[in-house]
Amino acid sequence: MKLTGAAALVKTLEKEGVEVIFGIPGGATLPFYDALKDSEKIHHILMRHEQCAAHAADGYARASGKVGTCSATSGPGATNLVTGIVNAYMDSIPILAITGQVPSKVIGTDAFQEADTTGITLPAVKHSYLVTDAKEIPRIVKEAFYIALNGRPGPVVIDIPRDVLQTEIDYYYPDEVDLPGFKPTLKGHAKQIKLALKEMLNAKRPVIFAGGGIITSGASKELLEFAELMNIPVAYTLMGKGAFPEIHKLSLGMIGMHGTKCGNYAVTESDLLIGIGVRFDDRATGRLDRFAPHAKIIHIDIDPAEIGKNVPIDIPIVGDAKTILKQFLEAAKKMITKESINQKEEWHKKIKDWKKKYPLTYPQDNALRPQYVVEQIYELTKDKKTIITTGVGQNQMWAAQYYKVTKPRTFISSGGLGTMGFGLPAAIGAQVASPDSLVIDIDGDGSIQMVSQDLATAVYNNLPIKIVILNNGYLGMVRQWQQLFYKKRYMAVDLAVGTPDFVKLADAYGAVGIRVTKKKEVKSALEEAFKTPKTVLIDVWIEREENVFPMVPAGAALDEIIGGLEK
Amino acid sequence: MxxxxxxxxxxxxxxxxxxxxxxxxxxxxxxxxxxxxxxxxxxxxxxxxxxxxxxxxxxxxxxxxxxxxxxxxxxxKPSEALERELALIKVGATTPNRAQIIEIVDIFRAKIIDVSRTTLTVEVTGTADKIDAITNLLKPFGIKEIARTGKVALTRGSKEQ
Known part of the structure; x- marks a missing residue:
C-alpha cells in the first residue's frame, strides 16, 4: 500500500492505539494535519499554546497510564513544547511529541521557523528521532511508543521534516521492535529479595517509602497487600500520592519539605527504610547526610541509575515495582513469623502518638483559609470518581496536604520540575482520558495566569473541569520564602494589581465563573460548581498571607520541621 | 581519578x-x-x-x-587493557639539531612523516605516558603543533568487552 509519510505516521499512530492528539498545527506540519483529517480513530484537540499541548498529553498519560501524544510545528511550536517535555521527563511520564521540521534540504540554514528541536530537547528526552527517510516512520513510531512506556517511562520526540511527510512509501507495520540497547530489567534478583525480606522481618522500626514508581507500575494493590501483611507503615512522596490509600491506618502521609511531621519523624527514626519507585529527591529527603540516619536502606527501582545516586543503598534491587512486590509477597508468606509482626508494635504505638500530637492543622476561625477550601473539596468529592490536578506553589502543597487520595492516577501534579501552569492543561488531559471523572484543578492565581488562554480549549471541548483558584494575589510560595528567609522584604511577588477579574475572565471564555470571598460561601459554591456540567472557574479569595506549614527549610534535615500547631 | x-x-x-x-x-x-x-x-x-x-x-x-x-x-582497568594513543608532533628543526631529533624519534620507535626546511613532523603511537615523554624531550627544539587522538583501547587476550 502506497502512503505518504504523513499518512503512514497517522496510520501507525492509530495502530499504536492513539485516540487523541493535543496540538497546534503550523507550516511544517500541514501534511500531517491533512492526513489527520482523514483519521476516524484519532481526535485532535486544538490547544491555545503548545506548552499546554504537552501538559495536556502529560495529564492524559498520568490519568490513563497510556502514552499521551502532542504535536507542534517547527521552530516556535516545538520550542513551546519544551517545558512540557522537561516536565514529563522529570516525573517519568510517557508522552510522545511529534514536531514538524523545515524541509530536509534547508535544515541547518536557519530557515524560516527552523529550530534544532532534537538538539534543544536532547538533555530532557528519554529518546528522540530526527526522521530523514520516510520509510522509517512506521518503525520509529512503534519504537517511540515502546521506549516511552517501557522501563522507566519518559518523553520521546519525533521531529519530521516537511518533505519527509510528503514522500510516498510502501507502508508496512513492523511487528516488533529491535532495540539492542534497551532491555529494562523487570524481575528482582531472587537473592536480593530474600536478603531484603530478612531485613524487613528483623526490623523494629521499618518504613516503606513509596514514590511515583508504584503508580507507574500499577503496583498499588500489591503495595497495600504487602504493607498489611508485613505490618509496615507507608510514607510517600508527592509523586507517590495515590500509591497507598492516605486514610489507611498504616499511612504516614507525605514526607518532605511540606510533609507531615509524623512521616518525617518516622523516616528519621526508622531502622529500615524501604524505598520503592522513589528517587530520593531533595524535596523529599531534606538534608541528605541526616536523612534516615539510623536506617539500613533498601532501594527498589526500575532505573539502576537512581540506585545510589543521592543516598548510599544497603540492598539495591533493580526491577519493576509490581513484579518485585509480587515476589516479596510470595516469599514473605513462607518466611513471615508472628514475632516479626509483634516486634513492630512499639513502633506503631509511637507513630500513633505522633499522628495524634502533630496532625495537619490550621486556625479554625472565620477567615477564608485555603486548607479549609481543600478540605471542603475533599469532603464533597471523596465518594465520587475524582481526579485532582494542581498548579505549583502553595496551592499545590495545600492540595497535597489536605486532599486525601485513595486511588492511583487521581492526584496529578508537577513534582520534579515544579511547572507553574501545569494544573489547567493537565486537567484538560485528565478529563479527556477519563470523561466520567470529576476533574478538579486546584490552582493558584499565579499559576493559572501562565496558561489561562487554554480555558478556551476546555470550554469548546465541553470539558466540565472545575478550576478552583486559591487566590491570594501573590506568588504565594515565593512570598512565603521572602517572609521567612528574607526578612519579609517582598519583591516581585504581589499579583493583586493587574490580575484580571477571574469571574469575568471565565465568562469571556464561555465558562461559568463563581466568586467566593467568605468561608461560609465555600461549600455551597463548590456544590453548585460540581453539579454544573460545564467548565467552571471558582475564584476563592483566601487569606492573603497564609503559609504552608509544616515546613522543612531548604537544606535542613527532615526532623527540623517547623510550624504547624501542636494539639 | x-x-x-x-x-x-x-x-x-x-x-x-x-x-x-x-x-x-x-x-x-x-x-x-x-x-x-x-x-x-x-x-x-x-x-x-x-x-x-x-x-x-x-x-x-x-x-x-x-x-x-x-x-x-x-x-x-589498565592492567587488563591495551591502550594506545597516536600523536602527530611538528617540531622546529635546524641543520645542527636535526640529527638529535631523529635519535629521539628512533628511541621511541616513532616515525618522521614529513620534513621541511624548518620542521620535522613526528608520528608516535603508544600509551599516554610515552607520548608525554617524547613530547617533553622534543620541547627544547620547539614544538610548533601537536595533534593527539585521545586513547583507544581494547581488553587483552581472547576476552571480549
Whole structure:
C-alpha cells in the first residue's frame, strides 16, 4: 500500500492505539494535519499554546497510564513544547511529541521557523528521532511508543521534516521492535529479595517509602497487600500520592519539605527504610547526610541509575515495582513469623502518638483559609470518581496536604520540575482520558495566569473541569520564602494589581465563573460548581498571607520541621 | 581519578551528541574521546577517558546505559587493557639539531612523516605516558603543533568487552 509519510505516521499512530492528539498545527506540519483529517480513530484537540499541548498529553498519560501524544510545528511550536517535555521527563511520564521540521534540504540554514528541536530537547528526552527517510516512520513510531512506556517511562520526540511527510512509501507495520540497547530489567534478583525480606522481618522500626514508581507500575494493590501483611507503615512522596490509600491506618502521609511531621519523624527514626519507585529527591529527603540516619536502606527501582545516586543503598534491587512486590509477597508468606509482626508494635504505638500530637492543622476561625477550601473539596468529592490536578506553589502543597487520595492516577501534579501552569492543561488531559471523572484543578492565581488562554480549549471541548483558584494575589510560595528567609522584604511577588477579574475572565471564555470571598460561601459554591456540567472557574479569595506549614527549610534535615500547631 | 570507558554504541547520527550531552549535564569531564565504527559497521566503539573528580564511576556507566543507542559499557582497568594513543608532533628543526631529533624519534620507535626546511613532523603511537615523554624531550627544539587522538583501547587476550 502506497502512503505518504504523513499518512503512514497517522496510520501507525492509530495502530499504536492513539485516540487523541493535543496540538497546534503550523507550516511544517500541514501534511500531517491533512492526513489527520482523514483519521476516524484519532481526535485532535486544538490547544491555545503548545506548552499546554504537552501538559495536556502529560495529564492524559498520568490519568490513563497510556502514552499521551502532542504535536507542534517547527521552530516556535516545538520550542513551546519544551517545558512540557522537561516536565514529563522529570516525573517519568510517557508522552510522545511529534514536531514538524523545515524541509530536509534547508535544515541547518536557519530557515524560516527552523529550530534544532532534537538538539534543544536532547538533555530532557528519554529518546528522540530526527526522521530523514520516510520509510522509517512506521518503525520509529512503534519504537517511540515502546521506549516511552517501557522501563522507566519518559518523553520521546519525533521531529519530521516537511518533505519527509510528503514522500510516498510502501507502508508496512513492523511487528516488533529491535532495540539492542534497551532491555529494562523487570524481575528482582531472587537473592536480593530474600536478603531484603530478612531485613524487613528483623526490623523494629521499618518504613516503606513509596514514590511515583508504584503508580507507574500499577503496583498499588500489591503495595497495600504487602504493607498489611508485613505490618509496615507507608510514607510517600508527592509523586507517590495515590500509591497507598492516605486514610489507611498504616499511612504516614507525605514526607518532605511540606510533609507531615509524623512521616518525617518516622523516616528519621526508622531502622529500615524501604524505598520503592522513589528517587530520593531533595524535596523529599531534606538534608541528605541526616536523612534516615539510623536506617539500613533498601532501594527498589526500575532505573539502576537512581540506585545510589543521592543516598548510599544497603540492598539495591533493580526491577519493576509490581513484579518485585509480587515476589516479596510470595516469599514473605513462607518466611513471615508472628514475632516479626509483634516486634513492630512499639513502633506503631509511637507513630500513633505522633499522628495524634502533630496532625495537619490550621486556625479554625472565620477567615477564608485555603486548607479549609481543600478540605471542603475533599469532603464533597471523596465518594465520587475524582481526579485532582494542581498548579505549583502553595496551592499545590495545600492540595497535597489536605486532599486525601485513595486511588492511583487521581492526584496529578508537577513534582520534579515544579511547572507553574501545569494544573489547567493537565486537567484538560485528565478529563479527556477519563470523561466520567470529576476533574478538579486546584490552582493558584499565579499559576493559572501562565496558561489561562487554554480555558478556551476546555470550554469548546465541553470539558466540565472545575478550576478552583486559591487566590491570594501573590506568588504565594515565593512570598512565603521572602517572609521567612528574607526578612519579609517582598519583591516581585504581589499579583493583586493587574490580575484580571477571574469571574469575568471565565465568562469571556464561555465558562461559568463563581466568586467566593467568605468561608461560609465555600461549600455551597463548590456544590453548585460540581453539579454544573460545564467548565467552571471558582475564584476563592483566601487569606492573603497564609503559609504552608509544616515546613522543612531548604537544606535542613527532615526532623527540623517547623510550624504547624501542636494539639 | 581517570577511567577509561569502552562504549559500544549504535552507529547512528546524533549518538555522539547524546553521549557528550550526558557527560556535560551530569557534570562529568571528558578527558579524551575517540570514536570510529567497529568491525560491524552497525556499531561504533567510543573510548572515553573520564575524569571523575571524586564522583562515583557507577553513575557515569549507569547513565550511559540508559541511552537507547548505547549497547555496552565497559570500564577498562589498565592492567587488563591495551591502550594506545597516536600523536602527530611538528617540531622546529635546524641543520645542527636535526640529527638529535631523529635519535629521539628512533628511541621511541616513532616515525618522521614529513620534513621541511624548518620542521620535522613526528608520528608516535603508544600509551599516554610515552607520548608525554617524547613530547617533553622534543620541547627544547620547539614544538610548533601537536595533534593527539585521545586513547583507544581494547581488553587483552581472547576476552571480549
Amino acid at each position: 581517570k577511567h577509561t570507558l569502552s562504549v559500544l554504541v549504535e552507529n547512528k547520527p546524533g549518538v555522539l551528541a547524546r553521549i557528550a550531552g550526558l557527560f556535560r549535564r551530569r557534570g562529568f569531564n571528558i578527558d579524551s574521546l575517540a570514536v570510529a565504527p567497529t568491525e560491524d559497521t552497525r556499531y561504533s566503539r567510543m573510548t572515553i577517558v573520564v575524569d571523575l573528580e571524586g564522583k562515583p564511576l557507577e553513575q557515569v556507566t549507569k547513565q550511559l546505559h540508559k541511552l537507547v543507542n548505547v549497547i555496552k559499557v565497559s570500564d577498562l
